[in-house]
Amino acid sequence: MSDATTTHLSERIQQAVADPSRRSALYSAMKRGRDSRARALAAMPQLEHFQERIRQIKERCLEKQEELIERFSEMARNSGAQVFFAEDGAAAIDYILRLARERGVKTVAKSKSLTSEEIEVNHPLEAAGIQVIETDLGELIIQKVREKPYHLVFPAVHKTQAEVADIFTRSLGGAVPNDIRAIMAAVRKYLRPIFLNAQIGMTGANVGIAENGAIVIETNEGNARLVSSVPDLHVCIMGIEKIVETIDDALQMMLAHPVSAVGQMLTTYVTVMAGRCALGEGGRGPRESHIILLDNGRRRMRADALFKDALNCIRCGACMNVCPTYGVVGGHTFGYIYPGPIGIPWTAQVHGLDKAAEFAPLCISCGLCQEICPAEIDIPMMIAAVKDEDRKKHPATRVNRVMMAAERATTLGSTTAPIANWLLRNKTFRALLEKLAGIDRHRALPEFDRRPFEKQFKKRKRYRTLSQPARRVALFLDLYANYNRPDLAWTAVDCLEERYCEVVVPRQRWSGYPYIGYGDLERAREVAQFNIAQFAPYARDGYDIVAIEPTAAYCLKKPYPKLLERQGEAADVAACSFELFDYLMRLEAQGVLQQARRRLRWQDASSASISLVTSGHSTPASRPWNGCVASAPTLR
Numbered sequence: 001m002s003d004a005t006t007t008h009l010s011e012r013i014q015q016a017v018a019d020p021s022r023r024s025a026l027y028s029a030m031k032r033g034r035d036s037r038a039r040a041l042a043a044m045p046q047l048e049h050f051q052e053r054i055r056q057i058k059e060r061c062l063e064k065q066e067e068l069i070e071r072f073s074e075m076a077r078n079s080g081a082q083v084f085f086a087e088d089g090a091a092a093i094d095y096i097l098r099l100a101r102e103r104g105v106k107t108v109a110k111s112k113s114l115t116s117e118e119i120e121v122n123h124p125l126e127a128a129g130i131q132v133i134e135t136d137l138g139e140l141i142i143q144k145v146r147e148k149p150y151h152l153v154f155p156a157v158h159k160t161q162a163e164v165a166d167i168f169t170r171s172l173g174g175a176v177p178n179d180i181r182a183i184m185a186a187v188r189k190y191l192r193p194i195f196l197n198a199q200i201g202m203t204g205a206n207v208g209i210a211e212n213g214a215i216v217i218e219t220n221e222g223n224a225r226l227v228s229s230v231p232d233l234h235v236c237i238m239g240i241e242k243i244v245e246t247i248d249d250a251l252q253m254m255l256a257h258p259v260s261a262v263g264q265m266l267t268t269y270v271t272v273m274a275g276r277c278a279l280g281e282g283g284r285g286p287r288e289s290h291i292i293l294l295d296n297g298r299r300r301m302r303a304d305a306l307f308k309d310a311l312n313c314i315r316c317g318a319c320m321n322v323c324p325t326y327g328v329v330g331g332h333t334f335g336y337i338y339p340g341p342i343g344i345p346w347t348a349q350v351h352g353l354d355k356a357a358e359f360a361p362l363c364i365s366c367g368l369c370q371e372i373c374p375a376e377i378d379i380p381m382m383i384a385a386v387k388d389e390d391r392k393k394h395p396a397t398r399v400n401r402v403m404m405a406a407e408r409a410t411t412l413g414s415t416t417a418p419i420a421n422w423l424l425r426n427k428t429f430r431a432l433l434e435k436l437a438g439i440d441r442h443r444a445l446p447e448f449d450r451r452p453f454e455k456q457f458k459k460r461k462r463y464r465t466l467s468q469p470a471r472r473v474a475l476f477l478d479l480y481a482n483y484n485r486p487d488l489a490w491t492a493v494d495c496l497e498e499r500y501c502e503v504v505v506p507r508q509r510w511s512g513y514p515y516i517g518y519g520d521l522e523r524a525r526e527v528a529q530f531n532i533a534q535f536a537p538y539a540r541d542g543y544d545i546v547a548i549e550p551t552a553a554y555c556l557k558k559p560y561p562k563l564l565e566r567q568g569e570a571a572d573v574a575a576c577s578f579e580l581f582d583y584l585m586r587l588e589a590q591g592v593l594q595q596a597r598r599r600l601r602w603q604d605a606s607s608a609s610i611s612l613v614t615s616g617h618s619t620p621a622s623r624p625w626n627g628c629v630a631s632a633p634t635l636r
Helices: 003-017 020-042 047-063 065-078 089-103 114-118 122-127 137-144 161-172 180-197 223-229 247-262 298-302 307-312 318-322 340-350 353-357 368-372 379-393 398-404 406-415 417-425 427-437 453-458 478-484 486-498 513-518 521-540 550-557 559-563 568-575 580-589 592-600
Strands: 082-086 107-110 131-134 200-203 207-209 214-219 233-239 269-273 288-294 471-476 501-504 544-547 577-579
Touching (some): 003 020, 020 247, 020 318, 047 065, 047 247, 047 307, 065 288, 089 233, 107 180, 114 233, 122 131, 137 161, 137 180, 180 223, 200 223, 214 247, 223 233, 223 269, 307 340, 318 340, 340 379, 353 379, 368 379, 379 521, 379 559, 398 406, 398 427, 398 513, 406 478, 417 427, 471 486, 471 550, 486 501, 513 521, 513 550, 521 559, 521 568, 544 550, 544 580, 550 568, 550 577, 559 568
Parallel strands (some): 107 131, 200 233, 233 288, 471 501, 471 544
């Protein structure tokens, strides 16, 4: 990221956080979206398979994409529609302009369409003297103030009711009171003649169905149904990734879209169109349907092993509703045309790396976007790739370089613990650290332990070991539990051994997650290669790999296999890797501790209780070790 871009982004952030009313409106909307989604999902049958079903449909249809494009085109033409394949936005716009010129079009009524926003279709139409009116309420508000959408689903979510009333007062030529009913009445009065008299109705499509050549349009306002049915000429702009194979696939998408976006089981209006028919006897004449299938970089994305995953996006906006940074700064700072987490890879692929790099640093690599995504898209890894590509053009910022040097700094801090800890408490040193490294002087930093956990564990002395462990665990530490808080690592060992797990600590480096988060995938790959080489033999021998840090567990399961191009050893490690608390909960669910205790009732208490002595660490002398459960429960 260049210095100029950094400065510009900093200014935009300051502007975004300086408006408390906008932040409050955004936070309330995001929270409503999350809460409604959670309630809807809780009421769904077979909830545990929801993401899996959506993912499988998207992946299957992407694998068959060329075949489905051909089948969809053939079936749509058989229904009377005309299908045009547009390689990019310019080709799509040229096609629409040609239609408008041939028919003398003066007015276009549009429903909400992210794909039309992607190619910025309004500007060239307006430059050609054509009036373009957005009929979705949120899009209309945005259009009147000449802004870009703030959110994928709620384009005007940052506007308060009072602001909206003022916008329509200024743009509609009459006073609009600050009252929701009055606002809606004014908008209906304005839009009604547009619906009736527009010469082209333009929509997007949520789904295209190859089985019958139909398109599906989902709205909560009904405007898309009017736009697509009343004008004589209907133009639909649809990305090729929206095409699914069957009607059943489309029905699953019709559920996934509203549930993930706003917590509805179905949008208020679902329109399925396959061609057009005359308006009846005495109608205005032939009615046309034109479907523009847009590539605009999508085939290139499909050929990329990493960015192909972005095509699984169903445009629900859930990743924005959960993103902590987006929830503060909003879509005009965190976005170009596609905002939010998924907007970073999409922007990089369809609008260019430079545009994506302007807001990619706002991702703090928390991973929440992937957790909430209905298609389980690995958004964090794609964002890391965007940052990595930008880093090759523009050197990483100083503070990012400091964060990526954490392994070296932590080992040095542990080696020099008394001095390092004194410096971290020294106000003068912290002020210097803030100036040179960008680490805020008021931020609490953990102290170092001069005896890393790995060294303590190697010196540990046992009088007796588990003869029949319930499970065997290879522990992954990462930096904090190893160099700053070894007591946490010992607690983890205690919890595992109390559940009759034999624990080993293989040679290892840190997880390297800052390399991923800040965009240095080459060094992340080196770390992954080392750690996989150390843990793969344990995975093959039946050990479960348990990481204390959630980010470390994520690295083992997700980025490492991708960084190492899904080599077999990385896949083996990923398959048996767990985060500590998840692992303990699985053990409890399988009744490991209860089974072991039942077995111990048959044994003499004196032989079942031992003392475990460690260097600098002791565990309860009454802990039972002999007679553990021989058969290991299935955790995967």
